[in-house]
Amino acid sequence: MNVNSARALTAAGMLLASTAVGMIDTSDNSSARVMPRVCGFYAIDPPRGELTGYYNHCGDSFILIKLHWDTGSSYTVCVPPWGQNPFYKDGPHKVVNAYYVTTPPNVSGPPGNQWCSTGQPNS
Structure with a gap:
């Protein structure tokens, strides 16, 4: 096999491999392990089943957060x-x-x- 044929086959193999890697389906859980943690509230759109959002507390203390529903009601929750x-x-x-x-x-x-x-407490 000559050098040009070997280069062409190598390039074709790399193209096929990179395409196959891009088609691998990763779950949100595995991507969450790679992504940095988002502090505070964030909505999940579109929802994952019944899960619509999170609040992440990035601190060493207990805090109180206030939640607002799309109905207009609200309440407070303690976060460790x-x-x-x-x-x-x-x-x-x-x-x-x-x-x-x-x-x-x-x-x-x-x-x-x-x-x-x-x-x-209600705040």
Whole structure:
């Protein structure tokens, strides 16, 4: 085989290999491991099943976040350090925004082993 034929076959093989790699279907979970963590609220559009969004807390403290539904109602949720809150559909309705509020959350447990209490202040 001459040099030009070997180069042509190598180029064709590389083209086929790169095309095949591009066709591999990766799940969102594997891409999430590669992507940096997004802090705060983000919507998933289009939704993945019933999952419509997340709130990621990127900090070492407990915080309170306020959620707003597309119906106009809202409520607060405690988020633990470095915690993630998923948001799911409630029938046809979904959470459209979530953000940090300065009101401290209610926490329970001894120092160093605390968790979010069931009841949280409305802010």
